[in-house]
Amino acid sequence: GAVVSQHPSRVICKSGTSVKIECRSLDFQATTMFWYRQFPKKSLMLMATSNEGSKATYEQGVEKDKFLINHASLTLSTLTVTSAHPEDSSFYICSATPGRSYEQYFGPGTRLTVT
């Protein structure tokens, strides 16, 4: 149980375009989902916390207009990277929790490459 999926697993896009990444909890309802960014050989950096039906809470330094998060249902959250640039290239990972923030189940990640 407690499976989280992400789609797509890999995406390549051109500069200036927008890319949407989906995060789904497959067998539980996620009251909260988290979006992380990970650079090569680095740790996970929390970007934002999203609760179903409300606006996401962004971490300091993360542009909310750049990284749009929508948590429309208890099993789906989306991250849209708008007007992507090469520096947005990274590994994006989501996690979901059915309750407490420390009980997080992670998705497999999405590798974004912006050319």
Added chain:
Amino acid sequence: GESVGLHLPTLSVQEGDNSIINCAYSNSASDYFIWYKQESGKGPQFIIDIRSNMDKRQGQRVTVLLNKTVKHLSLQIAATQPGDSAVYFCAEASGNTPLVFGKGTRLSVIA
């Protein structure tokens, strides 16, 4: 601000030996600690957790030790196998705040 860090960024061990991965944390209010394993190109995988009211917890081939006096957390892997090769992260939580991840240690198992 508060942070979680690691003493050793890389660790190489012989297959069959025991591995010890260390983590220092700075938030004395943290009440929950977790170890994750991350293989290349994948998301973190839960290994074991421990609450602040415990000092040791054992799982299958893994043991987590918590020393609150010196704010130190360790992960011990017994009889390390090639499949254990990965990056290991510790994470801490306080109340219902988001997890704070450490920098990670890469474990390489030499066959």
